[in-house]
Amino acid sequence: MSKSPKKLHKSSRIRRNRKLFGAVLLVLVVGLFFVFIGRFSYIVSSGKLNNVNLSKKTETKYNRDRRLTAVRGKIYDSNHNIIAEDSNVYNLYAVIDKNHVSTDNKPLYVTNKRKTAKVLSRYIPLSEAKIYAVLNDQKSGAYQVEFGNAGKGLSLEVKKEIDAKNLPGIYFTKSVSRLYPNGNFASNIVGLAQTDNSDSASSGTLTGVMGIENYFNNILTGKNGYRQFKTDSFGYELPNSQTVVKKAVNGSDVTLTLDARLQSYMESVVSEVADTYAPTSMTAILMNAKNGKILAATQRPTFNPSTKVGLNNSWRNALVQDTYEPGSVMKLLSLSASIDSGNYMPNAYYQSGSVNVDGSIIKDWNTSGWGSIPFGQAFARSSNVGFVKMEQQMGAKTWKKYLTNFGIGKKTGINLPGESAGSIAYTRAVDRATTAFGQGVNVTAVQMMQAFSAVANNGKMVKPQIVSEISNSSTGKVQKEKTEVVGHPISKSTATQVRNEMKDVINQTYGTGQSYAIPGYEIGVKTGTAQIASGTGSGYLTGNNNYIFSVVGMAPIDNPKYILYITVRQPQKMTAPAETILSSAFNPILKRALEYSTGASVANVKTSEMPNLTGQSVESAKQTLEDGGLTYSLVGSGNKIVQQLPLAKEHVLSGQRAVLLTNGAMTMPNIKGWSKNDVLKLAEISGIKVKFKGDGYVVKQSVAENQLLNSTSKLTVKLASKN
Incomplete structure (x- = not known):
C-alpha cells in the first residue's frame, strides 16, 4: 500500500x-x-591574551624575585666610635585562640597564662599582673594579643632568652631598626631613621626623617639588589635552576666631626643645668676655630633616639632652624666693624645711660649709666649706648656692609636640613642703631659661630663643619670634607684688638664676664642678654627671666683653638643670676676641651681612658673595669652590654662610676650613695625622668631595686651631704 x-x-x-x-x-x-x-x-x-602578556604571566608564575636589602651606612664620631648603625629588633605577640593547633593536635596557643605572664615579666617592662590581663583579653574574641610598647623593639638576645623558656603560643615578628648605642648624643644633629612602610616598594627599609640621617638619606641608604629564581607550580624553588643575582650596594658611612668624649661630657653638663634652672630652651656649640669643625653640640629640649623619649617636643634642630635676636654677643661684630672701618676711638668719651634716636630712647642695662666713660670701656661694660654711637659713627652703609660680610642674613650651607637664613631690620634709624647690640636682627646659632670664627681666626672666616668624611667599604671610595674659608670680613690686627677687649670682659673690674674665668687658662668672652619679642607685634616681654642669656668664649685667647657659645632662654627656675647659670655650663665644658688639648689630667688627678665595653659580655666588662680601677652599676638583667656611660675613649677619673645598660629587661639598680652626676648618667642611658630633692649624694630612691623600668618611668631621688 x-x-x-x-x-x-x-x-x-x-x-x-x-x-x-x-x-x-x-x-x-x-x-x-x-x-x-x-x-x-x-x-x-x-604572545598576548586579552592584552595580557602570556610570557610575562608565565614568568610571574614560575619566576620569583627576592629582594636583597642594602645595609644602611653607619654614622661615626671623629674617633670612629659608632653613633648609629642597623640592627634587627623583635616584636612580641601571643596567640590565645585555642583552635590554633598543629597537625598532630599539639597546642600552638598560650596554655598556661599564669606561668607565661610570670616568665615574660622578667624580660619586658610590664608587670606580671598586666601581662596576665592582656593574655585574658576575651572581649573581642581575639586570635592574638600584643603587649604595647613593652613588647616592641626587643633585642635578639632577649628573644633568644624568651625562646629558651619554650612557652607555647609566644611568637615574634622581626623588623629592621636603627640602633643608637649612645642614647642622648647630639640627637637633633644626628637625627633619626625609621622604618618606611608607605608603599610596598619601600616597605621595611629605613628612611631618615631628621638630622644627618635625613640630609644624607640617599647616601646612607644604598641600593637594594635582588635574587631571581624559578619555582614549580607549588612555589618551591626548582633544584639546579639558573638564578640571576644582583648584589645589594650597601650605603656609605658618614663620619662626623663630633668628638664623643667632649659630646658626652657636654650632654651631661647641659642636662644638669637644664634640670636645675628649667629653661624653655638651651643650646651649646663647641667648635674648632681653625677649621670650623664642630666638636660637640646639643640643645634642650632634646630626645633619646633609642627610647624616643622627648621626640614629640624636639623635632626641630634649634642650632640651624631656630632664629632669635642674639643680644650683646653681636657687639663682637659691631666692635670689629668699628675698628676695621677706622671709626673706633677708644680714648674718646661719651655720656652713658641713655641716647635718643629719632624719638626712641635706648638705654644701657645699667639704666643710670656710668657717667662719662671712654669708648674703650663700652665693650667690657656691654654698653648699648656706646654701640649705638659707634654705629652712627660708622654710618648705616658701612655697618650693613660688615653685617653682610659676616654672613648675617645668609645660610651657612652646613650639611644639616632646614637651615634658616635669619633676617635684618634695617629701614629706620632706630632699627639700624639696635642691630649694633643685637636687636632687630635674627640669627641662628650656627650662623653666629661662623661670624665668631673671623675674630678667633685672625680675620679668616670658616664655614662650620659637621661632616668629616663619607666613605663606602664596597667601593673603597672616600670623600673627605675640607675646611672652607668663606670670607675675610676683618683684618688680622682688628681680630687681635677685639680679642684683647674680650680679655677685659673677664679681667677688668668693670667687665661683665668675671664669672667665666678658668684658672690656668687665658680666656676671652662676651656676654649677652637679649630681650624676647612679645609676639603681639609690639614691644618685648618683661620680667627677670624673660631673656635669652648667652655667652661666647674663645681660648686660648691669644691664639684661639676653641669657640664655645651657649644660650639659655627663659629659665623658669631662676634661682641664681644669669652669669651663674651660664658659667655652670660654660666653664666645665671649655675647661674639659682645653685639658684634652693640652693633655692635662682633670683636676691633676690620675685619669684613664674609658674602654669600649659595648658588645662585651657582662662578666668580661666587669673584669675590664675592675682591672682599670673603675666602679660600675648594671641596668638590666641581660648578659651583654649594649650601652655605656662614660663613652669609650673618654677620660675618666680613677674610681669613677660607669653605668652599663644590658640587653635584658631594664631594671632599677640600687643607687644609694651615688652622686647627682651618676644619677644623670642613669637617666640618660635609660630614658627615665628624674626629679632631685636636696644636694649631695643619694640617700633615698622612689623606685625600688630590681623594679622594671621603661621610658615612662619616673624616679624621685633624695640627696644629702655625706657625714
Whole structure:
C-alpha cells in the first residue's frame, strides 16, 4: 500500500530540515574552527591574551624575585666610635585562640597564662599582673594579643632568652631598626631613621626623617639588589635552576666631626643645668676655630633616639632652624666693624645711660649709666649706648656692609636640613642703631659661630663643619670634607684688638664676664642678654627671666683653638643670676676641651681612658673595669652590654662610676650613695625622668631595686651631704 501524498510531503520536509540543520551546524563548526585557528595564530604571534602578556604571566608564575636589602651606612664620631648603625629588633605577640593547633593536635596557643605572664615579666617592662590581663583579653574574641610598647623593639638576645623558656603560643615578628648605642648624643644633629612602610616598594627599609640621617638619606641608604629564581607550580624553588643575582650596594658611612668624649661630657653638663634652672630652651656649640669643625653640640629640649623619649617636643634642630635676636654677643661684630672701618676711638668719651634716636630712647642695662666713660670701656661694660654711637659713627652703609660680610642674613650651607637664613631690620634709624647690640636682627646659632670664627681666626672666616668624611667599604671610595674659608670680613690686627677687649670682659673690674674665668687658662668672652619679642607685634616681654642669656668664649685667647657659645632662654627656675647659670655650663665644658688639648689630667688627678665595653659580655666588662680601677652599676638583667656611660675613649677619673645598660629587661639598680652626676648618667642611658630633692649624694630612691623600668618611668631621688 503506497504512502499518501500528505505523508510524503511531511517526510520530505523533515529530510530537508535535517539537511538545513546539518549545513548550518557544519558552517558553524567550520566558522568556530577558523575563529579558533585565527585566535590561536594571534596568540602565538603576539604572545598576548586579552592584552595580557602570556610570557610575562608565565614568568610571574614560575619566576620569583627576592629582594636583597642594602645595609644602611653607619654614622661615626671623629674617633670612629659608632653613633648609629642597623640592627634587627623583635616584636612580641601571643596567640590565645585555642583552635590554633598543629597537625598532630599539639597546642600552638598560650596554655598556661599564669606561668607565661610570670616568665615574660622578667624580660619586658610590664608587670606580671598586666601581662596576665592582656593574655585574658576575651572581649573581642581575639586570635592574638600584643603587649604595647613593652613588647616592641626587643633585642635578639632577649628573644633568644624568651625562646629558651619554650612557652607555647609566644611568637615574634622581626623588623629592621636603627640602633643608637649612645642614647642622648647630639640627637637633633644626628637625627633619626625609621622604618618606611608607605608603599610596598619601600616597605621595611629605613628612611631618615631628621638630622644627618635625613640630609644624607640617599647616601646612607644604598641600593637594594635582588635574587631571581624559578619555582614549580607549588612555589618551591626548582633544584639546579639558573638564578640571576644582583648584589645589594650597601650605603656609605658618614663620619662626623663630633668628638664623643667632649659630646658626652657636654650632654651631661647641659642636662644638669637644664634640670636645675628649667629653661624653655638651651643650646651649646663647641667648635674648632681653625677649621670650623664642630666638636660637640646639643640643645634642650632634646630626645633619646633609642627610647624616643622627648621626640614629640624636639623635632626641630634649634642650632640651624631656630632664629632669635642674639643680644650683646653681636657687639663682637659691631666692635670689629668699628675698628676695621677706622671709626673706633677708644680714648674718646661719651655720656652713658641713655641716647635718643629719632624719638626712641635706648638705654644701657645699667639704666643710670656710668657717667662719662671712654669708648674703650663700652665693650667690657656691654654698653648699648656706646654701640649705638659707634654705629652712627660708622654710618648705616658701612655697618650693613660688615653685617653682610659676616654672613648675617645668609645660610651657612652646613650639611644639616632646614637651615634658616635669619633676617635684618634695617629701614629706620632706630632699627639700624639696635642691630649694633643685637636687636632687630635674627640669627641662628650656627650662623653666629661662623661670624665668631673671623675674630678667633685672625680675620679668616670658616664655614662650620659637621661632616668629616663619607666613605663606602664596597667601593673603597672616600670623600673627605675640607675646611672652607668663606670670607675675610676683618683684618688680622682688628681680630687681635677685639680679642684683647674680650680679655677685659673677664679681667677688668668693670667687665661683665668675671664669672667665666678658668684658672690656668687665658680666656676671652662676651656676654649677652637679649630681650624676647612679645609676639603681639609690639614691644618685648618683661620680667627677670624673660631673656635669652648667652655667652661666647674663645681660648686660648691669644691664639684661639676653641669657640664655645651657649644660650639659655627663659629659665623658669631662676634661682641664681644669669652669669651663674651660664658659667655652670660654660666653664666645665671649655675647661674639659682645653685639658684634652693640652693633655692635662682633670683636676691633676690620675685619669684613664674609658674602654669600649659595648658588645662585651657582662662578666668580661666587669673584669675590664675592675682591672682599670673603675666602679660600675648594671641596668638590666641581660648578659651583654649594649650601652655605656662614660663613652669609650673618654677620660675618666680613677674610681669613677660607669653605668652599663644590658640587653635584658631594664631594671632599677640600687643607687644609694651615688652622686647627682651618676644619677644623670642613669637617666640618660635609660630614658627615665628624674626629679632631685636636696644636694649631695643619694640617700633615698622612689623606685625600688630590681623594679622594671621603661621610658615612662619616673624616679624621685633624695640627696644629702655625706657625714
